[in-house]
Amino acid sequence: MSAGNVVAATNLGIAYGGAGGFALDGIDFTLRPGEIHGIVGESGSGKSTLGLSLLGLLPDNARLSADTFDVAGHDMASASERDWLPVRRGVGSMVFQEPSTALDPTVPVGRQIEESLELAGWPREKRRPRALQILERVHLPEPERRAGMYPHQLSGGQRQRVCIAMALAPRPKFLIADEPTSALDVTVQSEILDLFREIREVTDIGIAFISHDLAVISQIADRVTVLYRGRLIQHGTVHEVLRDHPEPYTRALLDAVPSVHDAPKSKFDIHRTAYATPRGDAAPRTRTGDDDE
Amino acid sequence: MSSTLRTYGRYIIRKLGSTAFVLVVLSLIVFLMVRLVPGDPLAGYYDTQGMPSDTKIAALRAQLGLDRPWPVQYLTWFAALFRGDFGDSLTQPYSVGSQIAKRLPYSIELSLLSTLIAIAIALPLGLLAGRREGAWPDALIRAGAFFAISMPSFVIGLAIVLTNSRTLRLRLVGAVPFAQAPLDNLRLMLAPALVLAFPFAAELVRYLRANVIEDLKRPYAVTLRSKGLTRGQMVSRHSLRNSLVPLSTVVGLHLAALVGGTVVIENVFSIPGMGQFLIQSISASDYPSVQGAVFVIGVIFIVMNLAIELLYPLINPRIGEV
Numbered sequence: 001m002s003a004g005n006v007v008a009a010t011n012l013g014i015a016y017g018g019a020g021g022f023a024l025d026g027i028d029f030t031l032r033p034g035e036i037h038g039i040v041g042e043s044g045s046g047k048s049t050l051g052l053s054l055l056g057l058l059p060d061n062a063r064l065s066a067d068t069f070d071v072a073g074h075d076m077a078s079a080s081e082r083d084w085l086p087v088r089r090g091v092g093s094m095v096f097q098e099p100s101t102a103l104d105p106t107v108p109v110g111r112q113i114e115e116s117l118e119l120a121g122w123p124r125e126k127r128r129p130r131a132l133q134i135l136e137r138v139h140l141p142e143p144e145r146r147a148g149m150y151p152h153q154l155s156g157g158q159r160q161r162v163c164i165a166m167a168l169a170p171r172p173k174f175l176i177a178d179e180p181t182s183a184l185d186v187t188v189q190s191e192i193l194d195l196f197r198e199i200r201e202v203t204d205i206g207i208a209f210i211s212h213d214l215a216v217i218s219q220i221a222d223r224v225t226v227l228y229r230g231r232l233i234q235h236g237t238v239h240e241v242l243r244d245h246p247e248p249y250t251r252a253l254l255d256a257v258p259s260v261h262d263a264p265k266s267k268f269d270i271h272r273t274a275y276a277t278p279r280g281d282a283a284p285r286t287r288t289g290d291d292d293e
Numbered sequence: 294m295s296s297t298l299r300t301y302g303r304y305i306i307r308k309l310g311s312t313a314f315v316l317v318v319l320s321l322i323v324f325l326m327v328r329l330v331p332g333d334p335l336a337g338y339y340d341t342q343g344m345p346s347d348t349k350i351a352a353l354r355a356q357l358g359l360d361r362p363w364p365v366q367y368l369t370w371f372a373a374l375f376r377g378d379f380g381d382s383l384t385q386p387y388s389v390g391s392q393i394a395k396r397l398p399y400s401i402e403l404s405l406l407s408t409l410i411a412i413a414i415a416l417p418l419g420l421l422a423g424r425r426e427g428a429w430p431d432a433l434i435r436a437g438a439f440f441a442i443s444m445p446s447f448v449i450g451l452a453i454v455l456t457n458s459r460t461l462r463l464r465l466v467g468a469v470p471f472a473q474a475p476l477d478n479l480r481l482m483l484a485p486a487l488v489l490a491f492p493f494a495a496e497l498v499r500y501l502r503a504n505v506i507e508d509l510k511r512p513y514a515v516t517l518r519s520k521g522l523t524r525g526q527m528v529s530r531h532s533l534r535n536s537l538v539p540l541s542t543v544v545g546l547h548l549a550a551l552v553g554g555t556v557v558i559e560n561v562f563s564i565p566g567m568g569q570f571l572i573q574s575i576s577a578s579d580y581p582s583v584q585g586a587v588f589v590i591g592v593i594f595i596v597m598n599l600a601i602e603l604l605y606p607l608i609n610p611r612i613g614e615v
Contacts, residue, residue: 055519094516106535150610
């Protein structure tokens with residue numbers, strides 16, 4: 001295994017249940033320290049499955065196979081739940097899409113961060129200072145006060161900051177972020193993206209950033225892996241994949257993103273587009289008083 | 294935090310207000326219910342003193358206040374309640390208050406004891422079953438719970454009494470006031486409490502198990518797993534607490550139901566509790582006794598409910614806020 005990678009998998013496959021169904025097949029994936037590696041694909045492409053597999057978080061009925069599967073120096077090709085514990089405890093961590101359900105609603109957020117530290121083996125007296133420090137690092141305002149709050153007392157963006165703080169607190173070597181901005185408002189989304197960029201600048205954590213949103217990936221990723229139906233379509237730097245040499249499928253994904261240039265130029269255009277719809281395909285007109293002219 | 298305290302204070306006041314209202318409604322329902330049940334409190338007089346004349350009966354009625362319109366009777370009774378006066382029994386030579394004071398401690402003790410036993414049994418078993426869903430400990434615990442729920446409690450009670458009478462010959466039947474002989478009292482209460490605890494524990498085990506399984510399927514459980522918690526840690530550190538709100542509801546209501554609902558076990562073990570008193574009073578159409586007993590049992594229900602609701606915000610911080 002090359003020393004530069006924090007995660008390295010070759011010919012990784014994930015299958016569910018009996019015969020036939022695979023979620024991932026023949027995936028080669030590496031994650032380097034200090035990079036953001038974007039994983040892109042439409043829903044069902046296997047991008048979340050890939051993310052979860054890097055911490056062994058797949059459901060019980062998932063079967064993993066790989067030629068090599070090195071996670072932070074541990075060979076995880078045939079790891080059991082117990083084998084994964086030392087990796088999860090402080091070596092690798094995860095941030096999920098929905099911050100409102102990712103935290104225990106009955107425990108103050110500071111305590112949840114301290115729990116991560118406890119599991120990673122931090123001594124008791126260092127946990128609280130570290131929790132407050134990391135809350136400050138993710139720019140949660142008034143960390144001292146907010147650490148005592150429950151998740152429902154925070155806004156969505158603040159909750160996601162807490163989740164990121166919880167993931168970063170034990171100083172892991174890699175972080176998996178599964179659509180971490182998709183559930184947030186656009187303005188909050190860009191703040192969280194800034195935070196991820198900042199993490200890349202100041203730490204050497206390798207970040208696997210999963211998203212369906214090519215615009216987000218193009219803004220933030222160093223390298224990109226494109227998945228489609230569990231297979232690897234393309235892999236390379238963000239410029240190669242998204243700008244210079246997109247494969248046909250990547251091209252199609254790019255074309256599916258509405259861009260500002262395609263937008264109608266004026267109100268008049270909008271009306272024309274609307275009226276240009278063929279009669280048969282148009283939405284049925286309502287039978288209310290609106291159309292009695 | 295003072296704002297949290299203030300929210301909690303408002304919550305308490307709101308709950309107290311609704312409780313007072315419910316108490317008044319309860320007293321009215323109890324009063325009317327007793328009179329809707331067929332029967333005549335004077336029936337007992339006919340038996341013991343021969344057939345009295347109509348004028349004698351009318352005089353008795355007037356003396357007991359039964360000839361007045363029911364709203365007047367109700368208000369008289371309700372006003373007396375405030376002074377702690379439950380009135381006198383119509384058929385027995387005692388005041389209702391003194392009977393309740395004598396019997397209620399046994400019923401409360403029996404309920405509390407069996408509830409504590411039930412929780413002590415159910416908590417570890419329910420958490421274990423939920424944690425090992427589908428595995429053999431789960432199957433075993435579920436089978437045991439099924440048995441304990443299906444078996445009527447008097448069967449277990451009688452089995453204990455009969456077996457004991459042929460083997461150990463311990464004194465199991467009867468009751469001693471706790472204040473007189475605490476140890477004897479507890480020794481005598483243990484068997485009936487156990488009998489009452491088994492089906493209760495079984496119910497709690499099922500409840501806890503389902504709650505734990507559901508909680509482990511919630512999204513935050515994946516976060517916990519990603520932090521490196523084992524399934525056992527997830528249950529003991531998080532699911533337990535998250536199951537306490539629904540669990541405390543079940544425990545509280547069941548506890549209150551036990552206070553008046555243990556007639557059968559009270560009979561098996563000859564315990565002079567509220568259940569026995571209530572049944573005797575109903576068959577004698579002893580209005581003040583039935584009213585008093587039902588009202589006190591109702592008050593216990595309501596107070597338990599209130600206690601649970603005041604507990605909720607302490608367990609789950611989201612309740613109590615708007």
